[in-house]
Amino acid sequence: MSPVSNSYSRNLGLKLFLPPFLLGFLSLSIQVIFLREFSAYFQGNELTFGFGLGSWLFWVGIGSLVGPRLRFQIDRFFQGYYLYGGGIVGVFVLLRFSRFIFSLQPGEPASLATIIFASFIYCFFLGFPLGILFVWNANYLNGQVEKTYLREALGSFGGGVLIYFVILPYFSNWQSLALIVLLSCSAIFIIWSSPRKLGFLLSLTAILTTFWLADFPAEKLYWSPFTLKACQDSLYGKLGLIASQEQVTLYTNHSLYFSLPNPEQAEEIIHFPLLQFPTARQMLLIGGGLGGTLDETLKYPFTQVDYVEIDPQLIDLALKFLPEKEKKALHSSRVQLIIADGRAYLNQVNKKYEVIILNLPDPINAQLNRFYTLEFFQMVKQKLTPRGIFAFRITSSENYISKERQLLLSSLYNTLKTVFAWVEVVPGETNIFISSERKLNLTPSFLRSNLEKWAISTKFLTKSYLVSRINPWRQQILIPALQNPSFRLNTDTNPICYFFTALLWGKQFSRQEMTIFSFLAQRGRWWLLDFPLLLLFSGLFLALLVVKNRIYFILFPVICLGFISIVTEIVLLIAYQAQFGSLYHALSLLFSCFMLGLYIGALVSQKLPWSPLPRFLLLLASLIIFLVILGAVIRHPVSPLIYYGAFLLLGYLGGDIFIAATRLYLHAHSHLGLSYGLDLLGSFVGALGVSSLYIPLFGLTKVVQYLIILVSGALLFLFWGSRLSSK
Amino acid sequence: MKRREFLKATPCLALFGPRALPEICRDLDALEIPPQLSKVEARYYQKLPDKEIECQLCPRQCRLGNKERGYCGVRENSEGTYYTLVYGKACSVHVDPIEKKPFFHFYPGQITLSLATAGCNVNCKFCQNWEISQVRPEQVHHFDFPPRMVVDTAKKYDCPIIAYTYTEPVVFYEYMVDTAKLGRRAGLKSVVVTGGHINPEPLEELISVVEAIKVDLKSFTQDFYDQYVRGKLQPVLEAIKKIAASPIWLEIVYLVIPTLNDSVKEIKNLSRWIKAEVGPDVPLHFSRFHPMYLLRNLPPTPISTLERAHQIAREEGLNYVYIGNVPGHQAESTYCPRCGTLLIKRWGFEVSKINLKDGKCPQCQTPIPGIWD
Incomplete structure (x- = not known):
């Protein structure tokens, strides 16, 4: 073969490889950036995340179902990437200014509706065009859905690795988006042979440059009329600092x-527990050390503080x-700053x-809830001295x-009571939970005498404040309410408290919005x-008897x-973060493992001899x-490698099953986007309900058990269906 | 112990400690029983054809068909007769110092039996008690606490004042008025903590049965009332003028929310209006906003903003201007507007010193307006 033809075949290979690869690359990267932005501007909890992810999957699914109805044309196909890249910029701008669209104040939580x-x-x-692009990619590859899927999976893997390891740690969300789009469209530029391609690339570059430069001004506008001094997208979320x-x-x-100066909050969380143990030498402060709390702690002459904060950028x-004053406290020789997950x-x-103080936000999501579970409290007890205090x-x-508040508070109280012999709670707008193995004294006279004895000067915690705060009426x-006999324990595998906080959150809005959610929550397992x-199995049984064309049976296992x-x-992620701490760093690797598994699975499936049904x-x-193995793994401490392996294996099975099902289906039909679309619509249902409702209500183990029943049902259905067909 | 007895015992328990606690815990289930709503005919409404009615209690003037409820969610038209559903159905009862309401010129240092039912006729995005104000009565644990029992409880535990507070007392108007009348006969005072969203006629009757009213003026612009309160400013101003012209005591609270209602212009206009329409001697409290409810992510009000508002109001000629929710601030205390003598020293809700002689400044003999003994 001549060098020229070699080069030609290389170019052709790239030309066929790049579009689906870039689709996966764009898809995963934009999805991650969208979810980061969406949960930041809509006050992320599991519901927000579930709706964000669910809607994404829904529209990609619908896009791939609609795709085959649109006429494929090569020029339009390549233009699609540019138009998509330019168009999504507008969506991210709208997302940032959502508060103006929905008449909200900065930081005001949006209603569920x-x-x-x-x-x-x-x-x-964001999602609908991606679904269409998937189908067009399959057209571009002459109807080879498997190859499209395979390359798309590889692109997702590449996108995941690149944005988590290279882009997101160094760039803001908007900058990352601009880079990803520019990178993808530059690659398309190489393989697209059209005289108009330079114009497209230049226009897109101009849009992306403006987008990049507008990042901070747009954030300032979001915060107006407050003065935004600084804003950063760290690995753990969007940080903003305003000054008034x-x-x-x-x-x-x-x-x-936190807000500074706000001595009331700092004094309360530090002095209520430390006045129980004013001679404490070793104290651990998990989170929230910068809102004046370190300064308050240093008023105790012997106390050395280990302050654990997850985000170095904060x-x-x-x-x-x-x-x-705050900087001085942070630099004190008695304070050791540890950058780690608490x-x-x-x-x-x-x-x-001797004292451990947890100063984190309420358990509003699974990530925060793991600091309020039975297992965490047991861990705290192990690290406390016998007379130690936890608050x-x-x-x-x-x-x-x-x-709703009673459900949350009684769950926390009783979970603490399971671990500690003594639990006291300070009433008021914030409840301070103080636990120990020894008797605690929360009377105003005791607290006051300790304040005087140790000459601790406070602005708020004075005699009358203590009397008013520890008001017997409110106590x-x-x-x-705390001693509610029908409480639910909050555990790692049954993280009920973030569901209770979601109920409380929903209660703030319309009287009807959360009714369906509360209604569902009150129903039992049945x-x-x-x-x-x-109902599903009865429907399937009926389908076996009625539906003539058995090929449709393949689609059920795909959904x-x-x-x-x-x-x-989701089960794996929640179990992982409960065992090993923060998910943010590991997420990239876990998702990449899944995508790699998907790629390998699809590749193996494609290469193996053609006998899809068995x-x-x-x-x-x-x-x-x-x-079955997973159900056992999540209940026991195992190596993190097991989780990475599980993601890889899950990806493998997913990829392999998808290709096998697609082959079976396409053997009889030629709907290029159907299996992909149904796969995503199934994901949509899962993303929406499971993390926000099923996992907190029934726990991880029960959810896995029901998954086993579901797959067994699918297996039996398919087996029976195939036997009927062969007869 | 029946539910009614249990709930009857709750106030006693709060005052006498935890001895009865195990018994109460056993009765917790009682809270889970959906409580009965009241069906007492409402006052201030007009019957219309086709079983419709028009509520005339507050400026919303809800016009309702059969089985419909007013905006407040606690008053219902049933077959052309309008009923209050929360008569005697308190959901929150506490003993609070009068300074917590806040009243600074009305029996300083006294305690109040404070109570509320569910419901409100506005929707403030910064409501402290949204879990009872923004819900229907069926959605809260409430208990039978009829007027007679309120008066007996207040007397039994030496509360000389009954305060109708936490939510919007206007929505439980009949319950409040009847309790206040009974209380007066028993020698108890009644104070109302309201947003002032009430029509003139019912206000007139209310004025005749209570001793003091504190109005939460949320802002001095209609725009704010539209966006954050969902109510009207003008009726509130009218109510303030009416109370000021009556013999009962009036205080005004203005919650200063950063960037939303804290401009120099607005505070100046407010102070001028108060001086001109209400008089320079009405106590005006500038309270510090704490992040709450739907505005929980706004920062707390900077102290300097409150101090600026205080300074503006004083410069505009108001004599008794206070800063609230900042315990230890010197503007929590009362000073003689003429000679500057410290008259009442406060720290948070605690009164540590009262330096008044027959309601006058002991130094310069200036009469200090208020109800002191």
């Missing part, structure tokens, strides 16, 4: 983290803008503390404890798990697969075995 509406609108523009006269306020993901920001640190440290605070209500309203499954993989991923059945059986 607003979140659903916004996620559906934004994801339509002498007041400096720091936000993480647009939620107020510390950098604080050092730039906070008052000298739970991971506590797990590995070989040190005993944290939770937002509450001074004048009335609603049923006696709170205590029966209505939420057994009944839908029974199941989309559902099962997303649910299993292979398909075998794969479903393997998935059952995988889930």
Whole structure:
């Protein structure tokens, strides 16, 4: 072969390889950036995340179902990448200014209806074109859905690795988006032979440059009329610092983290526990050390503080803008700053503390909830000296404890009571939970005498403040609420508290919005798990008897697969973060493992001899075995490698099953986007309901058990269906 | 112990400690029983054809068909008769110092039996008690606490004042008025903590049965009322003028929310209006905003903003201007507007010193307006 023809064939290979690869690359990168932005501007909890991800998957799925109806044309296909790249910039601008569209104040939580509406609108523009592009890619590869899927999976793997390791650690969300789009469209430029391609590239570059430069001004506009001093997208969220006269306020993901000066909050969380142990020498402070708390701690003459903070960029920001007093406290020889995840640190440290204070936000999501579980409290107890004190605070209500709040508070109280012999709670707008193995004394006279004895000067915690704060009237309203006999324990595998905070969050909006959610929550296992499954299996049984064309039976396991993989991923992620701490760093690797597995699975499936049905059945059986093992793994401490392996294996099974199913289906039909679309629609259902409802209500183990039943049903259905067909 | 008895015992428990606690815990289930709503005919409404009614209690003037409820969610039209559903159905009862309401010129240092039912006729995005104000009565634990029991409880535990507070007392108007009348006969005072969203006629009756009203003036612009309160400013101003012209005591609270209602212009206009329409002696409290409810991510009000507002109001000629929610601030205390003598020293809700002689400044004999003994 001549050098010329060699070069030609290389170019042709690239030409065929790049578009689907770039589709996966764009898809995963933009999805990650969208979810980061969406959860920041819509006050992320599991519901926000679920709706964001769910809407995305829904529209990509719909796009791939609609795709075959649109006429494929090569020029339009390449233009599609440019138009998509330019268009999504507008969506991200709209997302940033959502608060103006929905008449919200900076940081004001949006209602559930607003979140659903916004996620559906934004994801339509982001996801729908991706679904169409998938089908066009399959057309571009002469109908080879498998190859499209394979290359798309590889692109997703590449995108995941690149953005997590190279782009997101160094660039803001908007900058990352601009880079990703420019990179992808430059690659398209190489393979697209059209006289207009330079014009497209230049126009897109101009748009992306403006977008890049507008990042900080747009963020400033979001915060107006407040003065935004600094804003950064760290690996852990969006950090913002605003200044209004002498007041400096720091936000993480647009939620107020702390405000300075605000001595009341700092004094309360430090002095209530430390006055129980004023001679404490070793204290651990998990989070929230910059809102004046370190300064308050240093008022105790013997106390050395280990202050654990997860985000180094938060510390950098604080050092730039906070008052000298705070910086001085941070640099004190009695303070040791440890950059780590609080739970991971506590797990590995070989040190005993006399006081441990958890100063983190309420358990509003699975990530934060792992600091309020039985297992975490047990870990805290192990690291405390026998007379040690553990404290944290939770937002509450001074004048009335609603049923939803009672569910949350009683769960926390009773989970603590399971671990510690003594638990005291300070009533008020925030409840401070103080626990120990020894008797605690929370009377105003005791606290006051200790303040005087140790000559601790406080602005707020004075005699009358203590009398008013530890008000017997409010204590006696709170205590029966806490002792709710029908409490639910909050554990790593049954993380109920973030569901309770979601209920409380939803209660703030319309009287009707959360009704369906509360209604569902009040139903038992029968209505939420057994009944839908029974209904599904009855429907399938009926289908076996009625439906003539058996080829449609293949599609059911495909929908199941989309559902099962997303649910299993969520189960794995929650179990992983409960065991090993923060997910943010590991997420990239875990997702990349999944994508790599998907790629390998699809590749193997493609290369193996063509006998899809038995292979398909075998794969479903393997998935059952995988889930059985998973059910055991999540309940026991194992090496993190097991989780990476599980993601790889899950990806492998997913890829292999998808290709086998697609082959079976395409053998009879030529709908290029159907299997892909159904896979994603199954994922949509899983993403929406499972993390926000099923996992907190029934726990990880129960969810896995029901997944096993579902796959077994799919297997039996397919097996029976194939036997009927062959007859 | 029946639910009614249990709930009857709750106030006693709060005052006398945890001895009865295990008993109460056993009765927790009682809270789970959906409580009965009241069906007492409402006042201030007009019957219309086709079983419709028009509520005339507050400026919303809800016009309702059969089985419909007013904006407040606690008053219902049933077959052309309008009923209050929360008569005697308190959901929050506490003993608070009068300074917590806040009243600074009305029996300083006294304690109040404070109560509320569910419901409100506005939707403030910064409501402290949203879990009871923004819900329907069926959605809260409430208990039978009829007027007679309120008065007996207040007397039994030496609370000389009954305060109708936490939510918007206007929505439980009938319950409040009847309790206040009974209380007066028993020698108890009644104070109302309201947003002032009430029509003149019912306000007139209210004025005749209570001793003091504190109005939360949320802002001095209609725009703010539209966006953050969902109510009207003008009726509130009218209500303030009416109360000021009556013999009962009036205080005004202005919650200063950073960037939303804290401009120099707005504070100046507010102060001028108060001086001109209400008089320079009405106490005006500038309270510090704490992040709450739907505005929980706004920063707290900088102290300097409150001090600036305080200074503006004083410069505009108001004599009694306070800074609230900043314990230890010197503007929590009362000073003689003429000679500057410290008259009442406060720290948070605590009164540590009262330096008044027959309601006058002991130094310069200037009469200090208020109800002191």
